[in-house]
């Protein structure tokens with residue numbers, strides 16, 4: 001019997017930090033996927049081998065690398081046995097060391113759903129509502145993301161919650177999805193009316209969520225990065241958070257702006273003793289347009305209006321950044337140069353296949 005099925009892949013066990021946690025890794029699952037499914041707060045961001053957040057040191061046992069780790073890890077890390085958990089499967093039981101994330105525990109859910117509604121937000125961003133076949137527990141954190149997969153458009157793609165989870169209908173998830181030309185999923189989504197299509201969804205993922213503090217919040221987003229920031233801001237309102245917040249949204253032209261009325265609603269419902277300011281900044285608006293708001297890059301706007309004027313306490317501030325990777329990179333540079341502690345800057349970069357190591 002055994003010989004007949006000699007090629008059958010086996011499940012193995014991963015033991016973390018000398019036994020602090022232990023979980024089964026099913027054949028074919030990567031180490032990170034198994035850890036998150038088991039509720040282990042394993043640090044992660046992109047889950048496509050680009051960011052390095054899920055790095056861990058294998059102390060005992062063998063893994064099989066699914067990509068070349070050297071795009072992300074340096075020689076010393078590789079020598080020490082460091083691996084990317086999202087990019088390896090197990091060849092046997094392993095013992096591994098990783099600094100687990102200090103975050104509220106959330107139950108991982110898997111659901112079958114249907115695209116129940118699609119609304120155009122701009123010419124290249126759609127709001128997508130997925131209705132699941134069961135009620136969804138709402139202990140997920142505003143700012144986190146789901147993975148969604150449509151048959152025939154593999155692998156699954158990541159999309160941030162566009163609403164605070166407690167603001168959703170019991171079965172629904174809402175996402176803002178921007179069309180990436182040449183992208184497998186978004187080309188499919190934008191090609192025709194996809195309402196009624198079945199979708200597989202798993203959630204929650206990610207460590208982009210509001211940290212309890214009373215200091216100034218600086219939020220910066222671009223494109224569909226509005227989703228996760230909006231979700232966090234709604235959560236602030238729901239929890240009557242007592243802190244000042246400025247939210248800079250970078251866009252090219254007025255045609256790229258959306259959610260103005262939601263931002264006004266958030267402002268109206270912000271804690272009355274604190275301020276919330278939403279500032280869209282346009283970098284490519286024609287000079288003869290009727291736009292009277294700020295122009296240029298959000299980073300320059302922030303520098304001129306908040307850093308140079310010393311009008312906010314940046315030393316104790318927290319940064320929340322979400323959207324295209326180049327924008328996040330320059331925002332991190334700006335905020336750290338302005339005096340915000342690197343550890344107080346939280347972000348989600350919307351990486352896609354073009355940023356997967358080795359793709360170019």
Ligand SMILES: Cc1cc2nc3c(=O)[nH]c(=O)nc-3n(C[C@H](O)[C@H](O)[C@H](O)COP(=O)(O)OP(=O)(O)OC[C@H]3O[C@@H](n4cnc5c(N)ncnc54)[C@H](O)[C@@H]3O)c2cc1C
Pocket residue numbers: 045046047145157158159160161175176177178179180181182183184185186187206224225227228348349350351352353354355359360
């Ligand atoms: C944590 C996280 C959260 C995210 N949240 C959101 C969100 O809320 N909203 C949102 O709009 N997006 C979000 N994204 C991005 C999203 O997951 C998808 O990556 C994005 O929608 C593109 O998917 P796609 O299938 O259309 O494109 P892909 O198929 O991934 O292709 C993207 C681009 O790369 C090019 N490409 C494909 N393969 C290669 C290759 N081998 N080499 C070089 N280039 C290649 C394609 O031509 C295309 O231009 C998030 C990403 C992450 C990591």
